[in-house]
Amino acid sequence: MEQSVTRREWLGTLVKALATLLAFVYGIPALIMLIVPAFRRQKTPWVKVGNVHQFPAGEPKAVTLSYQRRDGWVIRTVRSTVYVVTKPDGSLRVLSNICTHASCAVRWERGRKAFFCPCHAGYFDAEGKVLGGPPPRPLAEFPHKVEGGLLYVRLESV
């Protein structure tokens, strides 16, 4: 009887061990599949804006960009507009066209030499700084790089 109990105990341990093993073998890959992708950060790609020569110093120029964005298994084409501002010394800035107040689209007004937001009459200068109206912050600037005469911009989610 004593021996039989030991054998049963041993078998019980074996069963529990194997059951735990199987639970891990099947459970962990399934959990990895569910958990890991959720914490992946999608790299924002460099989007081609155009040749640098297209942006002479002076007036900010609006460019509509179209690029592909992965949303899980769906790939959508996203379009967004940016303003390329070239200073006389040739340095570039790429500004968002979204007003920092209520997210309306701003446009460059030649006469006023300012970005104008039609929603609540916000004004920004060519650098994106607030000139007047309700906007709390200057226009967002996107990081850019110039490679081989081509201007690229990385559109971070605003």
Add this chain to the structure above:
Amino acid sequence: MRKLLDWFERETGLISAWGWFWTQPLPAGVGWWHIFGALTLLVLVVLFVTGGALMFYYSPTPDQAYASVQYIEHYLPAGQFIRALHYWAARLIVPLIVIHIVRVFLWGAYKRPRQMIWVTGVLLLLTVIGYGLTGYALPWDQKAYWGTVVRLKIAEGIPLIGEAVATFLRGGDTVGAVTLMRFFVLHVFVLSVITFLLVAWHVLQVRRMGVTPPGVPVSHEEGIEKPQRLYPEHTARIAVGAVILSALMIWLSLRFPAPLEPRANPMDTAYKPHPDFYVLWLHELVDFFPPHLEFFGSFVLPTLLVFLLLLVPFIERNPERQARKRLTALTTGTLILLVLVALNVKGMRALPEPERLSPIEKQGQRLFVELKCYSCHGINGGGGPVGPDLGLGGKRDPEQVRQLLRNPSAHNVHSIMPAYHLSPEKENALVAYIVSIGPNSKMPPIPPTEPEKPASHFEENWFANHKFEVRKDPASCADCHKTFFCQACHQNRRPSSHDAQWLKFHFGNAAERPEMCAACHSPDYCESCHKVMRHDTQWLQQHGSKLAQFGEKMKWAGQTMHQMCYQCHTPQSCQGCHTGALPSSHKVSDFLRDPQVGHGKVARKQGTASCNSCHQPQFCQTCHGLPMPHPQGWESDHPQVGHKNPALCQRCHNFQEETCQTCHQAPPSSHTEDFRKEHPRRITDSGASCQVCHGRNACMNCHKVPMPHPKGWGEAHAKLGQRRGWKGYAGVKKLQQTQCATCHDIKYCNQCHQP
């Protein structure tokens, strides 16, 4: 903790029920053969776990299903493994159930009082088959789509109910979005609920009635010794079996990932779905009957089999469980199983042999993938919809294939296939592979492209409709495709907009939407034509002098400068400006007629090329009535024109003065020796042509009377005589000498007048 458990036990009684379940006493003969039911349950749990994980990422719509499965396969960590596990568990559960059923049958374990355990078991088998049929469609690849189409077609063949059942499952006339959603809900919800209930019933009944003691007749079960318990003795066996089975499943999953064929393409009729090996017996059964009785094989016999299986405990009422005492039942069961196995073996033999490729053909197959031949050509399905499917069309001649690769348009002028000039070694390999492709060949696996094709590229007729997408936003194509991508096809077939008139009208498009051109053409493409003359802001002022300057000197493609303008501009486009603002040459006082600076002089001096820059060649004809300047061979042709309408010549030429004489010092060829006599008959145009040289009064000058004699001449000539005072015979004589005698003899008068 203990308090909490006590409270839980008090409230639910689940903990003691749990203990009651596992301490089930088992009879002595229960051993390794009895683990297959539990293993089936384990696989079912694996299917639930993996299926649940997959469900987090699966999207049951035709436009996303395939993409989501691809996402699982390629983008998720462990995604491929989980899907493979689901695939292999689904494959393994069938043989496990078969072993379990055979074991229960051989042991006679379904006999009183356990009939309903058997019945629920058979129902569970049916739900597993249902899982298989519905799960098949979910990846929405070619196999899923066409397999589902074929199965619903077979279901339609069942008399009376078939059509209704198939239509219900399809949710309409065609396999599509509604079908996929139905299959999905059946697979993950309806069947799961049924399975859960049936498993609970099946397992709890076993617990309640105990496991059948082997070899003990029905009425002798009371008081059988039960020396072992479910836990831990039998569970240890199950656990060992489960680990072995899991090792097998995991090895299979890692070694052979679940297949995923190309995305479902309802247009691709070249695809041939092959049934999975475990349903081949059913296909053989179907084939056994003539077509109009097909439903016997597809429905009647399988239904009978299912009913037979369900009713086994009620048919075999023999209370004995030992094999030698129930020979009839065992023989019948074995026979039926053998027939099914034999049918399946027959079906497997009939399957086409998998293609065996020689090393050189394998190299060619790799080239087929590398060169992306598959993006246009399929091999028995799959591949792009552009070129013909290579699986079709019989044996190919290697030399012909070689020529076709080198110059596809020689084979067919409309072909858009790009020419491939490969090294001889590669060409030989590719040709060998293409020649080897037959009706049983399969598409080689295509590595996923990066970035992945967007859903639009899988739409029906994408190939035919891509131009509309390009027109909407050419920049979005350029995100993935290089400029020369378009030219792979379009160098042989231009876009439909580029018709015969395109060159003339392309400017508008190019000016308004330069990005459209940039979709196919490189930026310096325009230069190849336009560099000759840049149409910058100065162009308008300068074009006249430039044209004059380069005029004839500058030839482009063997054409004059003006013709080069007409590559784009219509000749009338000059008139857009020049109707009001005439060129300076036209501004002299009498450009029309002045002999020194007038248009005739200019035209003769400079040729009409400069006229044609504004005027159409027919412009001269509107006034001159003739092609001007006189075409070649005019010297010999002009008499014809002159005879018909001398007035045309007279618009410019004054014949009386010099023009005729310059040539016609000798009389024209028509004026032969006896022309004087003959001319009345030769002159057919009332003398108009005579007037060209002889003047308006040509006849009068000689004849002194109107010629030919006008109407009523009979009376008129008498009056003429009277007026001149020619009377009597002498008068006649006189008259004769002067005028009439030129033509008429005196005898002529006598015809009327009496001498």
